[in-house]
Amino acid sequence: MKVTDMQIIRMLVAIILIFMVPFSMAEVFVSPVLNTEPIRQDYVVAAGRYIGVPLPGKGGLNDSYRITINANNAIYKDITAYLVDATNLRLFEQGYQYRGIGYQRAMAPFVIQGGTNTAEPHFLILDNRFAGFIAKKLHLNIEASLGLDEANRQVLEKAFIGAYDGLKQNLIFPDFNIRVEPCGQVNAYSESFGSGDIHYCTEMISHTFNNQNKGAFTFILLHEVGHSLLGLWGIPGNNNEDIADEFATYIMMSGGPSGYAMLDQSLDFWKNRDSAAEAMNMLKSGDRHSLSIQRIRNIRENIQRGTSFINRWNKLIYPHSTTEALRKIIQSPKHGDDVGLAQNILEQRNKLATLN
Ligand SMILES: [Zn+2]
Known part of the structure; x- marks a missing residue:
């Protein structure tokens, strides 16, 4: 039997797909220990x-x-x-x-x-x-x-998977993993220069929950997502704490009234932190984060800038937005959406598609 070129290509594609799928899937891991x-x-x-x-x-x-x-x-x-x-x-x-x-x-x-x-x-x-x-x-x-009992572990896992799926529907980026596990410190961090994987320490989850601050929990996750995405997109500033804060602020402001409310709540979280102790830590271990009082001021100023702040970030984010997300912006624009920019990017994509 003669194997045609077409058959070989089909076989190769099938093999590639088998191997590609597991590698392109993100994993959300939530530890059973908190x-x-x-x-x-x-x-x-x-x-x-x-x-x-x-x-x-x-x-x-x-x-x-x-x-x-x-x-x-x-x-x-x-x-x-x-x-x-x-x-x-x-x-x-x-x-x-x-x-x-x-x-x-x-x-x-x-x-x-x-x-x-x-x-x-x-x-x-x-x-x-x-x-x-x-x-x-x-x-x-x-x-x-x-x-952590299995039911609660799954609730937490679903929350992270939901957030990740939301990102994936709106933005184009190589997959990264999210690991929720104890790390011996109240912290969260992103492997911004590498895989983009996010580590959300259970100590930080406990800290935000003890403060009953869902806004801070979300802001911190989006801050890390900012580090990861800018890193995966190869954009400078991926390791900059203030830019990661801006990314989180932008995403939350783009979420409309409920996003603003969460953002507002997250400010309380930074307010309750001890800036003098932070300054000491900054001198001692070179923490790159701005002091909480500075972070509050920066976030507040950006909230006040409103759509002019959102528009700057739209210019960076729209080229990485999914076609579906851009179409939605054009069909039913919401707070801060830039319909003209979305149309331009979609037109360029269509042109490229016809050229190919
Ligand atoms: Zn950071």
Whole structure:
């Protein structure tokens, strides 16, 4: 049997497609473990008294903790401290023998680390009943590693997949992955000069959720998307923090009233941050981000610039927009849309298509 050229080409195309598809698909990975942001809290335990501090988490079997206990007392820095589950807290309170992880009259600072392997809420007992006179002024740093149940993990995964699909419908770019996992710091970052992959640390998710700030959660994701897309498109400024902020601001403003509302909410998040501590960190480790007060000012100014700000970004973004997205702009333009520019780009694409 004679194999024609056409058959060979068809075979090659089929083989390429088989190998191409998995490589061109983005992966959204959401870790089943969520590390929370560190909680810093002060407690005063009076002489002869104890307290049971509730720990983060609803009682996952694999929940574990790292708790650093410091004492602000000048000399008497001893305290009995145990990490326990709800059952053992009750036993302790009723004067029975109880089980937990910790120390009797340990000298602060010290660390308690681990979990109880029970599906119950966790507590930290701070027991100063041995003391006759001296109250203990304690400073706690609590880090939790919580098992995310499958239903909640999927909710988070769907949110990220939804955001990615939204981008893909509107913009043309090589696929990148999004990884949501613990990274040991309250952070998010993009591999802007390489794959464009985004890492959204669970510590940052916990931080934005604790602040009940969905706007900040979204702004941070879009900031990273800005780094990734400008990098993948080969545009300068991909590694610039203020430009990534501008990208996030632009996308949210283009979303109309609901986008503006989220953007407004995200400003509260930066407002609550300690700019003096940020400035110290900038000097110490060379953080490239502007201080939060500067970021707020920049974002506010761009919001006030309104459509003149959006129009500048349209010029950069439209050439990378999908034909479908450009058609939508022409058919039913929304806030800040540039119909003329969208028409020009579509006409150029049509010309190129007929030339080919
Ligand atoms: Zn950044």
